[in-house]
Amino acid sequence: MHTAILIIQCKDSKGIVAAVSQFLYENNGNILAIDQYIDEELGDFFMRAEWELDSFDIPKDHILDVFGRQVGERFEMDYSLFFNFPKPRMALFVSKLSHCLFDILSRYYSGQFDVEIPLVISNHADLEPIVKAFGIPFYHLPINKSNKASQEEKQIQLLRENNIDFIVLARYMQILSADFIKNYPNQIINIHHSFLPAFVGAKPYHAAYKRGVKIIGATAHYVTEELDAGPIIEQEVARVRHHNTVEELVQIGQDVEKVVLSKAIKYHLVQKIKVVGNRTIIFT
Amino acid sequence: MHTAILIIQCKDSKGIVAAVSQFLYENNGNILAIDQYIDEELGDFFMRAEWELDSFDIPKDHILDVFGRQVGERFEMDYSLFFNFPKPRMALFVSKLSHCLFDILSRYYSGQFDVEIPLVISNHADLEPIVKAFGIPFYHLPINKSNKASQEEKQIQLLRENNIDFIVLARYMQILSADFIKNYPNQIINIHHSFLPAFVGAKPYHAAYKRGVKIIGATAHYVTEELDAGPIIEQEVARVRHHNTVEELVQIGQDVEKVVLSKAIKYHLVQKIKVVGNRTIIFT
Amino acid sequence: MHTAILIIQCKDSKGIVAAVSQFLYENNGNILAIDQYIDEELGDFFMRAEWELDSFDIPKDHILDVFGRQVGERFEMDYSLFFNFPKPRMALFVSKLSHCLFDILSRYYSGQFDVEIPLVISNHADLEPIVKAFGIPFYHLPINKSNKASQEEKQIQLLRENNIDFIVLARYMQILSADFIKNYPNQIINIHHSFLPAFVGAKPYHAAYKRGVKIIGATAHYVTEELDAGPIIEQEVARVRHHNTVEELVQIGQDVEKVVLSKAIKYHLVQKIKVVGNRTIIFT
Amino acid sequence: MHTAILIIQCKDSKGIVAAVSQFLYENNGNILAIDQYIDEELGDFFMRAEWELDSFDIPKDHILDVFGRQVGERFEMDYSLFFNFPKPRMALFVSKLSHCLFDILSRYYSGQFDVEIPLVISNHADLEPIVKAFGIPFYHLPINKSNKASQEEKQIQLLRENNIDFIVLARYMQILSADFIKNYPNQIINIHHSFLPAFVGAKPYHAAYKRGVKIIGATAHYVTEELDAGPIIEQEVARVRHHNTVEELVQIGQDVEKVVLSKAIKYHLVQKIKVVGNRTIIFT
Known part of the structure; x- marks a missing residue:
């Protein structure tokens, strides 16, 4: 089913729900979710509405204009319109660890992710056979201190050539430059292997072990310039005990990482996320 | 703040959200939650809306009528109206175990539960001192095979005299008769000490031990004639290991029971529950 | 590192730990885990001890005899000896669903499972490409009402030819016959897609939806003759809400299933499970 | 049943388990838990053994000596001996919030905590009625910038007069001085209302809201000089959503806090905790 998705932000006031729902009703929109x-704290109102497109009276390409004139301008809304087709185009960045990659490809294979994966980019060649087994082009772009800027240029070029909508860092062990990130605001999802904001940065499982925590976690977030500080999309945890070694924390944690990352990708794919400052609204 | 709460059920069709939100907007209703x-599966639409009452144009006692004429009849709605005042009146039924009772009274004491507790009824006298320490009348109505019907009559009389809105069975170890239950449809909350539908009936922790489960749970549900089969309001679980004895399961489980029961009471108090067949909608 | 693992069951009495640990100490065993x-309830004592084999004074093939004479017979123990080499040989049985298969193969690929997978058997051909991409032989043995016995014979033959130690039913949608099961007592691991003993049998997510549970789960257990009633190895749960459709329960549940099944496989692989009646001890 | 509990730390080497279990066996000790x-990483071995005291051949007051000579010295052990009687004496420090206090008193009342509570100390008078209803002396010692040292002296005096073994800070909103803490090394349990090390210090729920985390938590830890940095005993978490206000985080968090704190108290009471550097071993 073809659907349209409207995401709205504006100052809270009376009549917003009435205006939006009236707009959809008058134009014969069958609401699927709202x-x-x-x-x-902000005094702001947020809304996500999804409706069937086929029977809608306003042609797809005019919806944004008409909505703006009839509703958006009146409430000084910030609004965005999405469609659930064509499929979003996702690029995967990986390094050597395979657990998140496998989890994503498994969902891609079974149809749980309604997405195109035109390419996988990695700074190591290790995971090439897996990627190729799924018929996906794999680009090996090794990164060292001297070539980072030029390699990022090649990455950007590949992303553009492939009309990539968003990027998933599936345990990609490189820090993206601020310049790179600017090209994809709130369109780069990273999985950090700790319960942020605890254990920012490298080797979080070692830090968790040293601190003696009884629970470890993983955090999927949008990448911003400040390391591991972007808007959190999803988090999950797992219980550990004193006898678990760092290596065991890593293994226990990987099960959490892959599930959290895939949940975040799913939310992003179906346009259920609205970033507000450094927080995310995850619509139902 | 005084609020009104409307809960609606009707066949799904276009225009319902528009009609309800327009009704609230036109009458100057400031929506707090929707x-x-x-x-x-049913093809049914459900809605809960809460708005400020003080500034609302329609007087409290006329809202139901006006809404019915302007909106409800048009969509052949089943609709109910609630107010967040005066405080609901809750009766507690207990036996010998104190953990749920303490948890409820603790929240009552701290103001987390906006409720009146006019009385506690028990078939044992053990918990009388606790209840009296909170200044709440305690009625000891022992139950045996021969006096159950007459004691239930006394219970009903006490509930009526005290204008009780709903009843919480806080580990009350008696089965209520069908006649009793009929007086309070979807107004009796029980906590069952298992993850229903597993381990219906008596001694669920023993049954859980025997079956060797790795997780135990508790279930808060509305009481219906069929034992432990009413609509589930809330559930929670805790992990156990092979070395946990039945007595340890009981202790671990009690922590789950009290939290689950109190969550269910909270949902009920703020009118966030809609029973549909044998399921519950828990509105956000 | 090569290790030996001893698992003991006997009537509880004084001196057992002393006797076993003395035996290991005298023969120069470096204990890694105990x-x-x-x-x-049973009055029984259970123990699992793992120690380094390379420096142990008793040759590998004599340990069982010597232990029996020096310790086992004295306490009338039931004892078993295992080694962490060669790798156990695991057969996978699948049908059409890929999520558990991918999860297992992903761990096999990354070395998280120290196991051989000589073959995958399926009653459908759908998953053949995945299996072959990992270089594992795939046997398509379709099953219908009339050929079940003969196909099970072929399965048994394949398992024997490949010296299979244990079998994992990774969402294999067929019920194994009692005759088949007898060949692999406590060596067949199944994943059931519910929180057993709730929702035994077919379509548990439909049953969970109908019952209106707030939490769903998955259960890994050893297969016994009685359906879904064998000793539970591991369970896990996930929270669901009223708005989740059966299809969503299925997707949420699959994330639980694959993690639970893989945990159970891991416990089995490292010999941490002792079945006692219909319960399992999971040693630390 | 009267029991003795031995907790051991020493360099790992062969023969330790044999030596300790042989010591218990030869002296007729019936092991209840080991x-x-x-x-x-440290190369250290740790052990906790609990056995029946009544039938033990060595008199209670000589066990430590005899064990030291026969076993402890040989392995250069650090060892401690405890008995499960008389009941440990616990002081509670509170301020205004009642949820942890009620939870502790509820378990004390029901016998789940085998403990004496000779007194409660608070810097506010609010909770006095609750404490008195349980027949426990309540000391109101208000603290301000100028009187902190002198009030702590009074606290210490009260603790000594009452032979207090350990202190529980049940949401006590004052920071204890280093001098105070030195008197009770690893004998002061605090509940911090965040998932440490995230959100150290004041107002962690506000900080959690601001960071937009999807899970909040609570941490029970031993108090050391560095704020919220002592050895973690227990942690637990709860899921939150974007629509939860800070006030709701506080309420959701309180349910976690009270359960975590009570678990930590239980571990401490039954001598299951061994502090190693800044980590804790929680024995089974």
Whole structure:
């Protein structure tokens, strides 16, 4: 089923829900899902509405204009319109670890992710056979201190040539430059292997072991310039005990990482995420 | 703040959200929360809306009528109206175990539960001192095979005299008769000490031990005639290991029971539950 | 590192730990892990000890005899000896669903499972390409009402030819016959897609939806003649809400299933499971 | 049943388990629980053994000496001996929040905590009625910038007069001085209302809200001079969503806090905790 998805942000006031739902009703929109949220601290209203496109009276390409004139301008809304087709185009960045890659490809294979994966980029060649077994082009772009800028240029070029919509860092062990990140604002999802904001940076499982925590976690977040500080999309945890070695924390953690990352990708794919400052709204 | 809460069920069709939100907007209702749910299997639409009452144009006592004429009848809605005042009146039924009772009274004491507790009824006298320490009347109504019907009559009389809105069975170890239950449809909350539908009936921790489960749980549900089969409100679980004895399961489980029961009471208090057949919608 | 693993069951009495640990010490055994459990209901003592084999004074093939004479007979023990080499040989049985298969193969690929997978058997051909991409032979043995016995014979033959130690039913949608099961007592691991003993049998997610549970789960267990009633190895759960459709329960549940099944396989691989009646001890 | 509990730390080497278990066996000790742990990083061996005291051949007051001569010295052990009687004496420090206090008193009342509570100390008078209802003396010692040292002296005096073994800070909103803490090394348990090491210090729920985390937590730890940095005993978490206000985080968090704190108290009461550097071993 073809659907349209509207995501709205504006100052909270009376009549917003009425105006939006009236707009959809008058134009013969069959609402499939609708969710609102009022941020009392900001005084802002947020809404996500999804409806069937086929029977809608306004042609796809005019919806944004008409909505803006009839509703958006009146409430001084910030609004965005998405469609659930064509499939979003996702690039995967990996290094050597395979658990997140396998989990993503497994969901891609079974149809759980309605997405195109035009390419995988890696700074190591290790995972090439896996990627190729799925019929996906694999680009090996090794990175060292001297070639980072030029390699990122090649990455950007590949992403553009492939019309990539968003990027998933599936345990990609390189830090992207601020310049790179600017090209994909809130379109780069990273999995950090700790329960952020605990254990920012490298070797979080070692740090967790040293601190003696009883629970470890993983955090999927959008990448911003500040390391591991971007808006959190999803988190999950697992219980550990004193006898678990760092290596065991790594293994226990990998099960958490892959599930958290895949949940975040799913939310992103179906346009359920709205970034507000450094927080995310995850619509129902 | 005084609020009104509307809960709606009707066949799903276009225009419902528009009609309800327009009704609230036109009458100057400041929406505080709104949540919808479409049950695709039933083809039914459900909605809960809460708004400020003080500034609302329609007087409290006329809202139901006006809404019915302007909106409810048009969509052949089943609709109910609630107010967050006066405080609901809750009766507690207990036996000998104190953990749920303490948890409820603790929240009552701290103001987390906006409720009146006019009385506690028990078939044992053990918990009387606790209840009295909170200044709550305690009625000791022992139950045996021969006096059950007459004692239930006394219970009903006490509940009526105290204008009780709903009843919480806080590990009350008696089965209520069908006649009793009929007086309080979807207004009796029980905590069952297992993860229903596993281990219905007596001694679920013994049954869980015997079956060798690795996780135990607790279930808060509305009481219906069929034992432990009513609509589930909330569930939670805890991990156990092979070395945990039945007595340890009981202790681990009690921590789950009290939290689950108190969550269910909270949902009920703020009118976030809609029973549909044998399932519950828990609105956001 | 080559290790030996001893698993013991006997009537509890004084001196067992002393006797076993003295035996290991006198023969120069470097203990790597030791765990005990006293089942108070049975009055039985259980122990798992793992030690380095290379420096041990008793040759590998004589350990069982010497231990029996020096310790086992004295306490009338039931004892078993295992080695962590050569790698156990695991057969996978699958049908059409790929999520558990991918999860297992992913761990096999990354070395998290120290196991051989000589073959995969399926009653459908769908997953053949995945299996072959990992270089593992795939046998398509379709099953219908009339050919079940003969196909099971072929399965048994394949398992024997490949010296299979244990079998994992990775969402294999067929019920094995009692005759088949007898060949592999406590050596067939199944993943059931519910929180057993709730929702035994077919379509548990449908049953969970209908019952309106707030939490769903998955259970890995050894297969016995009685359906879904064998000793539970591991369980895990996930929270669901009223708005989740059966299809969503299936997707949420698959994430639980694959992690639970893989944990159970890991416990089995490292000989951490002792079946006692219909319960399992999972040693630390 | 009267029991003795031995907790051991020494360099790992062959023969330790044999020596300790032989010592218990020869002196007619009926082992109730035994648990070991080898810290591979430190190269240290840890053990906790609990056995029946009544039938033990060595008189209570000589056990430590005899064990030291026969076993402890040989392995250069650090060892401690405890008995499960008389009941440990616990002081509670509180401020205004009642949820942890109620939870502890509830377990004390029901016999789940085998402990004496000779007094409660608070810097506010609010909780006095609750404490008195349980028949426990309540000392109101208000603290301000100028009187902190003198009030702590009074606290210490009260603790000594009452032969207090350990202190529980049940949401006590004051920071204890280094001098105070030195008197009770690893004998002061605090509950911090975040998932440490995330959100150290004041107002962690505000910080969690601001960071937009999807999971909040609580941490029970031993108090050391560095704020919120002592050895972690237990942690637990709860899921939150974007629409949860700070006030809701506080309420959700309180349910986690009270359960985590009570678990930590239980571990401490039954001598299951061994502090190693800044980590804790929690024996089975």
